[in-house]
Each structure stands twice: as C-alpha cells, then as structure tokens.
Amino acid sequence: MTRTSAPAVMWLLLAQLAAIAPLAPTIPIWMVLVWGAVAWWYWRIVTAAWSFPSALVKVGLVVFSVAGIYLQYRQWLALEPMVATLVLAVILKVLELKQRRDHWLVLLLCYFVVACRFLFEQQINAVPVAVLQLLAILAAQQMLYREKPAIAASVRLSALMLIQALPLMLFLFLVFPRIGPLWSMPLPSAKxxxxxxxxxxxxxxxxxxxxxxxxxxxxxxxxxxxxxxxxxxxxxxxxxxxxxxxxxxxxxxxxxxxxxxxxxxxxxxxxxxxxxxxxxxxxxxxxxxxxxxxxxxxxxxxxxxxxxxxxxxxxxxxxxxxxxxxxxxxxxxxxxxxxxNDSPRARELALQWARQYPDPADRVAAALRYFRDSPFDYTLKPALLGRDNVDEFLFESRQGFCEHYAGSFVFLMRAAGVxxxxxxxxxxxxxxxxxxxxxxxxxxxxxxxxxxxxxxxxxxxxxxxxxxxxxxxxxxxxxxxxxxxxxxxxxxxxxxxxxxxxIRLYLDSVNYAWANWVLNYDSERQSGVLSSLMGGISVKRMLVGLLIFGALPMALVALMMFKPAWRASRREPALRYYHTACRRLARRTGLRREPGETVAAFSRRVGEQAPEWAPWFAAFSSAFERCQYRRDSDALSQLRALKRPKKTQ
Amino acid sequence: MPSDLEQLSAARAEIGNVLLGKDRQIQQAMCCLLAGGHLLVEDLPGVGKTTLSQAFAAVTGLAYRRVQFTSDMLPSDILGVSVFDRNSNAFHFHPGPVFTQFLLVDEINRASPKTQSALLEAMAEGRVTTEGETRSLPKPFFVIATQNPWFQSGTFPLPESQLDRFLMRISLGYPDERSERQLLEGGDPREMLTTLPSCLDDAQIQRLQELVKQVEVRSSVVSYIQRLIAFSRQDAEIAFGLSTRAGLALLQCAKAWALLEGRDYLLPDDVQAVLEPVAAHRLQPAADSNADGAELVAKMLAQVSVLA
Structure with a gap:
C-alpha cells in the first residue's frame, strides 16, 4: 500500500471541491455539506485519528444519499438527478481511498464531473472556470507523485500541460466526428x-x-x-x-x-x-x-x-x-x-357591433376604439378574474397584460362574426x-x-x-x-x-460569437470546414486521418520510452554530438551504424564505403572514443569542434 | 632494456613465425594468459594445438609440462603422490606434473570425471591438497587443455560447470591456403620450435598481469557488458544467460585484449573481440533452438547496442 501524503490528500479534496462547486446551481445544496463532512472524515482517517468506515456504514451512507436525491427530484430519468448521483458517488468514493491508484481514479472522475457541467452551462464564461478546474485537478494529480509539496511548480506544470494539450484539443474539435446523442434526456429546467x-x-x-x-x-x-x-x-x-x-x-x-x-x-x-x-x-x-x-x-x-x-x-x-x-x-x-355561454355582456356588445357595421373592418375599428376610449390599464399585476373572465376584464377590472387585450379582442371579434x-x-x-x-x-x-x-x-x-x-x-x-x-x-x-x-451588450456579442462559432459547430459545419481545408472529405478518410494524428503523439511517447539511446543522449553531450553527427552523415551518405557496431568499426566502414568523409569521421570517432572511454578532458571540445561533417575531395 | 610490452609483442611475433596464419588465436591465447585464466582448445588433431602450446611455453620462458589424459588416469597421476622413503623412514611427496608454470593437458575429456575434477580444482584454486596437506602451485600457473569434440566415444565430456572454469575456449581451425603452403614448404615446425628464443620470463608475465588490472574502464563499457549479459538472460534462444562470473571473465579478458592492442583503456571493441572465446562455451542454447554458442554470440554482438 502506497500511503498518500497529507498535502496530496489536501489537494485531492480541493480539486474535488473545484470540480463540484460550479455545479452548485444544478445539484442540491446539501451536497456541499456532504462534501464538507466527507472531507473532514477523510482528513481524520489520513491523520490516523479514525479508521475507514465499515461496509455497514458505507451501505447506510449510500441508502441515505440515494433517498436524499429521490426526495429532491422525485424522479430518476432526467439529467439533473443523474448528475447529482454522479457527484454524490464521487464525494463518497473518498471514504474508500486506500491506495494511490484509488486517488488517481477519483481525480479522473473529477474530469468527468467538469465535463458534466457543460450539459447545463455552455456560455463562454464557463470556459475560464473549466480551465481553473482542470489546473486544480492536474496539480492534484502531480501532488500524488511529488515527494515534497511544490504548489507553484505543480501549477506551472499543469498550465504547461494544458497549453500542450491545446493543439490536440483544437484538432479534435475541428475533425472529431459529431455523433448525435444516443438518447436524449430533456433537461427539466430547460423546459x-x-x-x-x-x-x-x-x-x-x-x-x-x-x-x-x-x-x-x-x-x-x-x-x-x-x-x-x-x-x-x-x-x-x-x-x-x-x-x-x-x-x-x-x-x-x-x-x-x-x-x-x-x-x-x-x-x-x-x-x-x-x-x-x-x-x-x-x-x-x-x-x-x-x-x-x-x-x-x-x-x-x-x-x-x-x-x-x-x-x-x-x-x-x-x-x-x-x-x-x-x-x-x-x-x-x-x-x-x-x-x-360565458361572458354574456361581451357577446352582447359584439353582436351590437355586428348589427351596426356590415363591414368587418369597421367592427375591428369599433373594438379598438372601445379599448382606446375606455380607461384600460396596462399592468403586469392584473386582478384575478373569475368564470366570466372576459366580461370581468372588459367591464370591471380593466387591468391587464397583452394576453388580456388580445384574448378579449379575439373573443369580441368571434362574437361579432369576424x-x-x-x-x-x-x-x-x-x-x-x-x-x-x-x-x-x-x-x-x-x-x-x-x-x-x-x-x-x-x-x-x-x-x-x-x-x-x-x-x-x-x-x-x-x-x-x-x-x-x-x-x-x-x-x-x-x-x-x-x-x-x-458592457452587457458587448459581453452578449462575445457570447453570441461563441455560440455561433463554437457551440454551433455541428457536423454540417464541420464537413464544410474540412472540405474547404482538404477538399471533399469522407467520414472514413477523416477517421483514418484522426487515427494517424492520434497515433502520432502516442508513437512519440513510445519512442521516448523504448529508445534508451535517445534518452541517454540527452544526458551526455558527447553521445548527443555523436548521434547528431551520425544522423548528418546518414543523410549525406546513407551509411548508418548498426546497433552492435562499435565506433571504431563504423569509422572503418565509413572509410571503406564513403572515403570522402573518412578523414573527418575518423578524427571525430577517435575524439568521441577518447571522450567516452577514457579520461580525456580535451576530447569533448575537440568533439564539439568536429561535429559538423566535412568532406574531403 | 626493452619494456615488458615490447617483449610481449616480440613473443607474439615469434609464435606467429611457427604457427602460421593464426595470429588471432595466438592473441586470444596470450590474452587468456595475461588475464590469468586457463585456456581450452577444442579442435581436430593435427591443426597445431600442441605446436601452439609448445611455442607458447618456449617464448614465455615458463616451466612446461605436458600430460596426455587417458581413461585409466588417477588424480594422483597429476597431482603427485607420497612415497615411503626407506632411508629417511618417512613419506616423501613426489609432485605430479601439475606442479609447473605451464601445463598442457591433451584430450582432457578422455580422463574420468574424478581425475578431471582434481585438475580443475587445482586450476581454480591455484593449489593442491593431497593427504591433508596443501601445496601452492607456482606462479604464474597457466593450463592449456585440448579436447576433441567430434569423436566422443569413450570420453567424459566436461559438464557446463567445469567448462566455466576455463576462461576461454578457442578453436584453431585449418590454416588458410597461403599459410598452409608456406608450412608445407618450410619444413617441420617442431624443429623450428627448438630454435625459438624465450622473450619473456615469469616475472615479466606477472608484471603484465598487473598491467591488465590497471587498464582504465569507464562506466559506458561496463554498461555495455551489462547489456550483453542482460540480453543473454532475456533471449528466448538461450536457456541460461551468462553468470556474473562470466561477466567478470569478460571484463578481465577484454582488459587483457586492450593491453595486447597497446591501449591502457578499454573499448567496446575489446569486449566484442573476446566475447566469443569467453562466452560461447558458457551459453546453453534453449531446447528448441538449433543455434550453437558461436551463433548465439554473433546474435548478441549484432543486436546489443554498443552505445547507450
């Protein structure tokens, strides 16, 4: 069991809070209290004051939280109770963190929680918040593996990692296929x-x-x-x-x-x-x-x-x-x-207009005249109306909002035969x-x-x-x-x-541009952008391209891991010079050193197969040998002086 | 007065005059001597095993004994025996042929395991214990053993653990066409052996062995040796990889090789030059592999990266 240091636990809890807090408008507010309680509990566990909860306690916690979510939402098949369940699970998981990879898992879940927020909030101001969240989680991940807490260094490295991830993010944003949702879950609040x-x-x-x-x-x-x-x-x-x-x-x-x-x-x-x-x-x-x-x-x-x-x-x-x-x-x-047969007085008035004006246009004008000439009041807080609501509005309260006027008007017109x-x-x-x-x-x-x-x-x-x-x-x-x-x-x-x-209008125009260019970047626009970029692209070709470009960073990482020569050459300048010179020589002559070929053997082979480079390469190889295999302090400067390939006619 | 190193190259040249076209094997044998180990020569009869060892004995100026192993040989035939001396009324130890500086053991696989192990123990320890008394062997002590691997009937092949006692195993092989012709025209090499001058003495050889220990070894070469050993332990074609003793032997021989090449520092080239004689007889091919030791060594040389 790898114990996690106290600062790492602190950062983990903070990163978790950072991931959860912006969801506060969506999730029940009591979840923040749950987080606080669990965090305190776990802190007591880490400082060895308490022990991990027993299975019975954990079951009890789960039952209580599930009941709490149900009481809050009274339904399950909607997005908000689902996200609330996720958040609660992430919070309670903390009470089970025994090994470093458990911590790691919770931090990965935090990324998912961050992503979940975009289900509810897609305005541009959600982006800087998400960046801060990612910084916190990345820093917490590093703290897990740091010997000493180094906050500034962690945050700096996190920022660097985010910046490095940016091109890939943009690339994926541009080309990743937009797949329609597998199922759609209406947001209760959206309706x-x-x-x-x-x-x-x-x-x-x-x-x-x-x-x-x-x-x-x-x-x-x-x-x-x-x-x-x-x-x-x-x-x-x-x-x-x-x-x-x-x-x-x-x-x-x-x-x-x-x-x-x-x-x-x-x-x-x-x-x-x-x-x-x-x-x-x-x-x-x-x-x-x-x-x-x-x-x-x-x-x-x-x-x-x-x-x-x-x-x-x-x-x-x-x-x-x-x-x-x-x-x-x-x-x-x-x-x-x-x-x-409600509102008889209004019907009576309309019938009177109908008898008076044979032209429907005149009946309309008469109704409008009635509205204009009577003391009507346009108000947001109209009086409550009873069964004969049109009568009450037209002849008694005379207070209303647009639907009162429009509704009564249509009522009158229909009664008048228009x-x-x-x-x-x-x-x-x-x-x-x-x-x-x-x-x-x-x-x-x-x-x-x-x-x-x-x-x-x-x-x-x-x-x-x-x-x-x-x-x-x-x-x-x-x-x-x-x-x-x-x-x-x-x-x-x-x-x-x-x-x-x-200011408000300016911010809104920024948000509108964001909505236009980012949020509305759907598959249609994507194919438009892609075809203008590379001229007519099929989904298949796009996927192949995606695989290739996605595999490239992986391949680079694999190369760095599996080619010790490359890593070592970064440490030892002499080796670096030698490898660089060999690469340059290979570009000019096509000759490459075999892995099992010693420096001298390769130099001899160069002498046989590319004699015009041999004088330089022999001197270079000899300097490198002296650098690498014996204590010769001058050899490195000689090596540096010789590092550029030189041809002898 | 010529230095030890000059005398060394003179000695090599002298042996080369007798054993034509075998410069590499001469250097390997010399390397084995300087590294302080013992040499196993595996080859057909009549390609110069005896000539090599006799020439060696002559130019190095060491006390030379030769033993032909047979199946009825007993340990005391090699180590020596105590005989009752009636005059002094006491047992008197008669040292066997092993009490010499340079021992040639012909057909080592003809003797019984008991006799073989008596010799091998003497080789490893540098001393002999008989009848409760331990006697040191002279220094330097150098054994060249020969064996004929192709006709094994009535022989006791050396087990792997015994083979490990030999620092190097070499084979001579047929000479090339030019050398053979020169040999045929030039007359009997045995006669020439008698005219060989002694270029070195035992003190010089011990000094040269000290020089070998002073050869500079940088960590990059040690890493290379470690990579070779690690490769031998991981490769699927090799049943058992090289032991740590084999690694030490490799380093020791490579240092001696560097000295023979006239350098006071070690290069991966030296390691490569001695890898086959040092490692081939210690590598056990896996059951499903039909490669022999030499092929396994070639594979190691090709695949293990020289530079880190």
Whole structure:
C-alpha cells in the first residue's frame, strides 16, 4: 500500500471541491455539506485519528444519499438527478481511498464531473472556470507523485500541460466526428425556461415577462433590421377556445400543407434559440425555413418535425410585406367558434357591433376604439378574474397584460362574426449595436390577434398597442421599467445606466460569437470546414486521418520510452554530438551504424564505403572514443569542434 | 632494456613465425594468459594445438609440462603422490606434473570425471591438497587443455560447470591456403620450435598481469557488458544467460585484449573481440533452438547496442 501524503490528500479534496462547486446551481445544496463532512472524515482517517468506515456504514451512507436525491427530484430519468448521483458517488468514493491508484481514479472522475457541467452551462464564461478546474485537478494529480509539496511548480506544470494539450484539443474539435446523442434526456429546467407553452390563460405571459433570460438572437443578413413595429416574432397560433384558455388546434397540426410561396423582396436572417427543448420556432411572417427537420404546419407556423433540444439555429427567409391569404372555409369556421355561454355582456356588445357595421373592418375599428376610449390599464399585476373572465376584464377590472387585450379582442371579434385567432410569440427585441443583431428576451413575450378581412386576408391587430403604444414602440421592459417591481431585482435593472448596458451588450456579442462559432459547430459545419481545408472529405478518410494524428503523439511517447539511446543522449553531450553527427552523415551518405557496431568499426566502414568523409569521421570517432572511454578532458571540445561533417575531395 | 610490452609483442611475433596464419588465436591465447585464466582448445588433431602450446611455453620462458589424459588416469597421476622413503623412514611427496608454470593437458575429456575434477580444482584454486596437506602451485600457473569434440566415444565430456572454469575456449581451425603452403614448404615446425628464443620470463608475465588490472574502464563499457549479459538472460534462444562470473571473465579478458592492442583503456571493441572465446562455451542454447554458442554470440554482438 502506497500511503498518500497529507498535502496530496489536501489537494485531492480541493480539486474535488473545484470540480463540484460550479455545479452548485444544478445539484442540491446539501451536497456541499456532504462534501464538507466527507472531507473532514477523510482528513481524520489520513491523520490516523479514525479508521475507514465499515461496509455497514458505507451501505447506510449510500441508502441515505440515494433517498436524499429521490426526495429532491422525485424522479430518476432526467439529467439533473443523474448528475447529482454522479457527484454524490464521487464525494463518497473518498471514504474508500486506500491506495494511490484509488486517488488517481477519483481525480479522473473529477474530469468527468467538469465535463458534466457543460450539459447545463455552455456560455463562454464557463470556459475560464473549466480551465481553473482542470489546473486544480492536474496539480492534484502531480501532488500524488511529488515527494515534497511544490504548489507553484505543480501549477506551472499543469498550465504547461494544458497549453500542450491545446493543439490536440483544437484538432479534435475541428475533425472529431459529431455523433448525435444516443438518447436524449430533456433537461427539466430547460423546459421551464422556454417560456411559451401551447396553451394560454390570462396571466401566463405577464408571468413570463418577468423572466429576464434570453430567448433567442437574430442576425439579419445585410445588417438591415426591420422597424420595431414589424418585429412580431410569431410562435404559435392559438385557435381553440374553451371559455378559460386558448389552445393550439392539434388536429390542424397533423396535416402538412405546402408552405406558402414567397412573393416579393426577401429578407434573410438567422435565428439562434437558446438551449432548451424546442417544440415550435419563431419567425417573421411570411416565412420560409429550409431544413429537413423543420416543417410547415399551416397558419404561417414552422415547427420541428420532432422536438429539437439544445441550441438551435435556423435560417429564415421572410417577405414582411406579403399579404397572408391562406384560408379555407374550415379554417374560417374554426376561427369563429366560441363555445359556451360565458361572458354574456361581451357577446352582447359584439353582436351590437355586428348589427351596426356590415363591414368587418369597421367592427375591428369599433373594438379598438372601445379599448382606446375606455380607461384600460396596462399592468403586469392584473386582478384575478373569475368564470366570466372576459366580461370581468372588459367591464370591471380593466387591468391587464397583452394576453388580456388580445384574448378579449379575439373573443369580441368571434362574437361579432369576424374570423380571428390569437398569436403568441415575442415582440420587439433589443438591438445589440456592437455587433448589429437582435436580442429577444423572455420579457419580450407577447400575444396579439389576427383577424380575417375578406379583402385583405389575415391582418395582425395588436390591441395592446392601442392601450399602451409604447409597448410596441419602445419594447416591453423600457416601457414597464417605470412600473413598480418590474425586473427590479434582476441584473437587467442595470439597463437604466448606459455604460452598464454597453458592457452587457458587448459581453452578449462575445457570447453570441461563441455560440455561433463554437457551440454551433455541428457536423454540417464541420464537413464544410474540412472540405474547404482538404477538399471533399469522407467520414472514413477523416477517421483514418484522426487515427494517424492520434497515433502520432502516442508513437512519440513510445519512442521516448523504448529508445534508451535517445534518452541517454540527452544526458551526455558527447553521445548527443555523436548521434547528431551520425544522423548528418546518414543523410549525406546513407551509411548508418548498426546497433552492435562499435565506433571504431563504423569509422572503418565509413572509410571503406564513403572515403570522402573518412578523414573527418575518423578524427571525430577517435575524439568521441577518447571522450567516452577514457579520461580525456580535451576530447569533448575537440568533439564539439568536429561535429559538423566535412568532406574531403 | 626493452619494456615488458615490447617483449610481449616480440613473443607474439615469434609464435606467429611457427604457427602460421593464426595470429588471432595466438592473441586470444596470450590474452587468456595475461588475464590469468586457463585456456581450452577444442579442435581436430593435427591443426597445431600442441605446436601452439609448445611455442607458447618456449617464448614465455615458463616451466612446461605436458600430460596426455587417458581413461585409466588417477588424480594422483597429476597431482603427485607420497612415497615411503626407506632411508629417511618417512613419506616423501613426489609432485605430479601439475606442479609447473605451464601445463598442457591433451584430450582432457578422455580422463574420468574424478581425475578431471582434481585438475580443475587445482586450476581454480591455484593449489593442491593431497593427504591433508596443501601445496601452492607456482606462479604464474597457466593450463592449456585440448579436447576433441567430434569423436566422443569413450570420453567424459566436461559438464557446463567445469567448462566455466576455463576462461576461454578457442578453436584453431585449418590454416588458410597461403599459410598452409608456406608450412608445407618450410619444413617441420617442431624443429623450428627448438630454435625459438624465450622473450619473456615469469616475472615479466606477472608484471603484465598487473598491467591488465590497471587498464582504465569507464562506466559506458561496463554498461555495455551489462547489456550483453542482460540480453543473454532475456533471449528466448538461450536457456541460461551468462553468470556474473562470466561477466567478470569478460571484463578481465577484454582488459587483457586492450593491453595486447597497446591501449591502457578499454573499448567496446575489446569486449566484442573476446566475447566469443569467453562466452560461447558458457551459453546453453534453449531446447528448441538449433543455434550453437558461436551463433548465439554473433546474435548478441549484432543486436546489443554498443552505445547507450
């Protein structure tokens, strides 16, 4: 049994903490306490105060920890409980470390823990943290084998090793085949963060609007951004109403209608969705997405064929001015349906408009007029509404967020006989002037309405803009920041200061570039890069290349280990000179010394086979012999003087 | 007055005049003498084994005895015997032929193991114990034993452990065409033997043996010897590798060789020159190998790296 020194144990525990600590937002907080307890326990073992726990105690620990993880997550088949289990296993393993190779194993597991963090955090700021983690683990590995603790030397060597590993890392990053996941495990938190869901109740978006997280970024080709009033990012069209909530028409989604042809000036842009499970996509109407795994779902919506996870990037072509005339009788019928008999007063008002104005456009105008003229209040904290929620909102509380306005508006229009539907998505976005792209946050979530006018097709109507015009013109947060409590506690509140805003936008542009060039480096881009590098490459050829280049460092290591001559020559200058001179001679004459050939014998052979080099080589060999085999202090300088091959004619 | 080394090369030249075309074997035998060991010559009859030893005895000026081993020989025939002397009324020791400086043992494998081991013990110890009394052999003491390996009927081949007592084993082989012709035309070498001058004496030989001990040995050559030994122990074709005694013998002979080459320092070339006579008879080929000792030595020479 090789005992491990106390400093090495200290470093091991610190490296472990370094590997685990950045996972703190993911794992249960009590695990840090477990780490502390185990570390202290192990320290007592190392200082021989306590003994290793018995099998019974270990079983007990395992049972308790597994129970703890289950109580925390209530499920197993998700990423977070799995990572938590891994972390707990790595922590508890410390109580079993008896030999040096056990320590080694734990440190190797720490690398895995470091890698696991990238499942949750892929921003560029995760990288320097990971570098520090690797430095700590590498240093801990060295401490295992150091006689004396040498922290500075260990850290320096660790840094050197990391730098040496860098070219290989870049190479592997560029060429290693991107293999799709063997199974996909949705992140529980990722789903919660995507924001939108495929049903909408009053109050949903108001809640979402307080989330400062980024939803997606958009880069427009040519750098020409559409005006704020055009930045309506359509996500889902909600066509079904059941007197409390708006839902997606699932039946309609089963069909795959052909996408509408684009007519007019196209605008091309790239949308990059933040990681999560993506069940629908955002675009500006009328849009077209050319990707095999994305389909058109009718009503100008684009959906992934199967839910896509992770960071998703897709290219969209849009014609913003194109009229939307896609409608069938079934669709129009569906968009007039208003089941139940709730909110009778609103129905009555709408019927009155229907009788008064024969032209549907006038009914729309009347509804908007109603919103504008009544004392409506645009607020994040609307009153709770009861069963007749539309009536209560329209005639009593008159406080609401965008979904209240849009939902009531669609309700009124349907009651008035105008086909209409609710659209949810995002509106606006923040322009990052550093790099000229658009940042869309969850707080930009929005709901609006679309009505069908026989002459003009589907028209976007945003009743919110009649109530609160600034919402559309300035964006949600700048308009609402005056209101109490909005994002008051989040970093976004710094937006009030220009310099803070500049810094934030600059950092975001760095992160965006990181996402673009590193995180989105998928197999498609890889083959693009590789084919531009080496012209048309197949996976097979790539693998062969990979094997060769991967084998090269191994071969070098093997050479260093198995060729003692090479190692010895580094120690003895005379030997080095001799080997170098022999290599030079071999380049010029092709003559090589056999392993069993003595210096003098080789010199004689050179004399026979390459007489023009013989005078020099004989003198050189003789100097080397004197250097190597007898005490001759002048010989080394003679050898050095003779080290360059000289030809005699 | 000529130095010891000059006398040494003169002695070599004189033997070379008698034993034509065998310079290398003469040098090997000389090397064995200077290294303080004993020589086993293995060859057919009539290629000059006796001539070599007689010429050696003549030029070195050592006291020379020759014993022909036969199967009925007893240890006392070599070591000597105590005979009762009636005049002095006591046993009187009559020293055997081993009490000499230079002993030629012909056909050592004809004698019984008992007799062989009596001789070999004398060779190893440098003294003889008979009837409870130990008598030292004169110095220097040099044995050349010959054996005929091809006709083994009625012989007692030397076991490996006995072979190890011989520092070197050489074979003479047929002379080349030119030397043989010269020999045939030049008359009887036995006659020439009588005219050989003695170039050295026993004191000079002992001084030369001291000089051998002073040859400079650097660690790089020792490493080479160690690599050779290690190789012999690892190679699959060799049943048993070289012993430490064999390593010492190799070093000792190589130093003597260096001196004969006129150097006071050791080179790997010296080790290579003496490896075959020193190692070939000590290497036991593995059961499934059909290489003999000389081939194994050639393999060692080719494969073991000279430089570290």
């Amino acid at each position: 919660a963060q995507t924001g939108m869901s495929d049903e909408l109740r009053f109050g949903d978006i108001a809640e979402l609007s307080q989330n400062a997280a980024l939803a997606f970024r958009v880069r427009f080709e040519g750098g020409q951004l559409p005006p704020p009033s055009q930045r309506y990012w359509r996500g889902l069209v909600l066509e079904n109403y059941d007197s409390q909530r708006w839902t997606v028409n699932r039946m309609g989604r089963l069909t795959t209608p052909p996408p509408p042809p684009l007519q007019g000036e196209r605008q091309r842009y790239v949308v990059t969705l933040e990681p999560g499970a993506h069940e629908w996509l955002y675009s500006l109407p009328v849009a077209r997405v050319n990707r095999d795994d994305i389909r058109y779902a009718g009503a100008y919506q684009w959906l992934p064929k199967a839910p896509l996870t992770g960071r998703l990037q897709y290219v969209v072509d849009s014609v913003l001015t194109q009229p939307r005339t896609e409608a069938s009788n079934r669709v129009l019928q569906r968009n007039l349906r208003l089941p139940g 086909p209409s539907r609710l659209v949810v998505g995002y509106q606006g976005g923040e322009v990052n002037t550093t790099d000229n792209y658009l940042l869309v946050h969850q707080s930009d979530a929005h709901a609006w309405a679309e009505v069908w006018l026989p002459a003009r097709g589907w028209q976007r109507i945003d009743p919110t803009s009649t109530v609160a015009p600034d919402r559309v013109a300035l964006g949600a947060d700048s308009m609402l920041s005056a209101q109490q409590g909005f994002l008051g506690k989040s970093p976004l509140s710094l937006r009030r200061f220009d310099w803070a805003r500049d």
